[in-house]
Amino acid sequence: MPKLTIRSFATLGELLPSKNMEVSTSATTVQQLIDFIAKEYNPRFKEQIIDPKTGKVHGLYKIFVNGRDIDFVDRLETKLKDGDNVAFFPPVGGG
């Protein structure tokens, strides 16, 4: 099965066993990966990220695949392949 690196930051990092994990999964899209994480580790992770009313990513939460914001790729349908690096961020700001 393909292996993915999952990193979760700030408050999201506290919802998973590790902020930096390597997982083997059959997920081929970001949506499937989130479902996998919710089932395997913590359903709250998905509840935080996905708005149940719209099925879309909650405003200001961000998901990057190999450093590119999925909003500018194919959103939750963004494809994943072996070795991809997926990063999850809650709303962050500063300056």
Place this chain on the structure above:
Amino acid sequence: MELKLLRVNLSKETIKEEKVDAATTKKFVGGRGIGVKILFDELKPGIDPLSPENKLIFMTGPATGTAFPACGRFHVITKSPLTGGIGDSNCGGDWGPELRFAGFDGIIFEGKAESPVYLWIHDGEAELRCAEKYWGKGIWDTEDGIREELSNPKVKFAGIGPAGENLVLNAAIINDKHRAAGRTGVGAVMGSKNLKTVAVYGTGKPQVADPEELQAAVKKAQEKLEKSAITNESLPTYGTAVLVNIINESGIYPTRNFQTGVFPTASKTSGEVIKETVLVRKKACWGCPIACGRVSRVKNPPYQTDGEGPEYETTWSLGAMCGIDNLEAITKAHNICDELGIDPISFGSTVACAMELYEKGLIPKEKLGGLEPKFGNPQAIVELAWRTAYRAGFGDEIALGAKRLAEKYGAPELAMHVKGLELPAYDPRGVKGHGLGYATSNRGGCHLRAYMIAPEIVGVPEKLDPLKTEGKAQWVKTFQDIFSICDSLVVCKFLTFALSADDLKDLTNPITGWNWTTDDLLKTGDRIYTLERMFINREDFDRKDDTLPPRLLKEPMPEGPVKGHVADLEKMLDEYYKVRGWKDGKPTKEKLKELGLA
């Protein structure tokens, strides 16, 4: 609404009160706007910024010290010794509100004192006092010493340390021990005037036009600030350095003097790690519900320190920019900058420039007094902070800033600056609109004239693709205009993570009684930004200076998610001048007439 200012002539030792009339106040608001208006009207072009002819203006604004959220700020305006253009810096803490409580909206310093002095302002009174015994002392000892001298533990201070006294070109003015009006070398101007600090204490309260309407607008604003996960969760929990990971993930975290945008160990210096290690508690500026400040402590040698920070910018400038991931050393260097009065952004960037010059063999070893300024050496950044403030050894050259240092060693292209001001912590090769903001910033390399990271990375007020250029010019202009208003009211720009221009207008009207529309607010911001541009045009800045370092324009990003990208500037710049009503970096006559500046 009128403003009440003090005009202090340090050469003549005179102090006079004067008013800014209601019409001028409505046109330029306060803070940065009134500051640049005074400077434009009173300063002759071409003067030496470190001569007595320069003026140093401290301004609060109509919002300072009122119920307006996050209004504990003030603005310093002068001609910059670092850039030769507009010099200004905005700062939080308690000092700004205290000045208004003492009965004044601002202070204009002119001339030069014969020997070191400080200004003591207390409830409508002001006097110059001898500061000779504090000259040479750090910020913290000076504050403690004068508090004791005045027998008043509640006095607030904004002043300089040895860096300002020694005319270090990136010297800061520090208030409340740890808040820095850091940028553009304002501390050196204060030092050139033999002015050590401004001590203020007051028991008054700023008047507002309609307290009930203000209370309703504040309630609405507070609800929005509480609903925002940025202002209510990430900033208070992790501080501004919560940005480290997302900026690095985006491949735009400037590393080793902007040689790349990826720092593999960036997370060791992130807001999350600060929270788990050096953080003692969070801290808010006066009247701020966000509380992004950090009180910190490093317990163990060799970098023991008690103080504040680091913030996002210092975590970077004293960290990744110099290839350093040692959080304890970064925290130590941050506190040395606070204590001795240095702008850590410009300082860190200048050290990074020196590191690259050294690694390329352009700085001879004998110049360095035993230092090894290699990327990744934490001791170098800590040691150079001291040496720079006192201009000791090679610190005397870091005191020049990156542009002059790189020119001195024959490699001007290695200074990462715009208009002489060192760039902050985002690589514009991967955030195109932010690059336009850097290039067109009136004060030079700055992220706070137009914070395009908000739409291009954070997603506020809406998400824009950071790698596209289309439409970015209008966004940059709008940000510049709104931030001109924030700096003139004077309020914290972090409010704009949760509040719109409409909300700012709703909060301003009950204070001023102006009945602004949102268009009025934006047009006033445009006027302030354009007047600043007129100031720098007079100092020979124009289109040729609205640019970026050649590395960012010509060298493709070598790795990471934005590999291969350069900063695309020219096309956006043409569009920007069009939306501004400028030609070749100068406002047209029609534009000046439209804004009431002709």
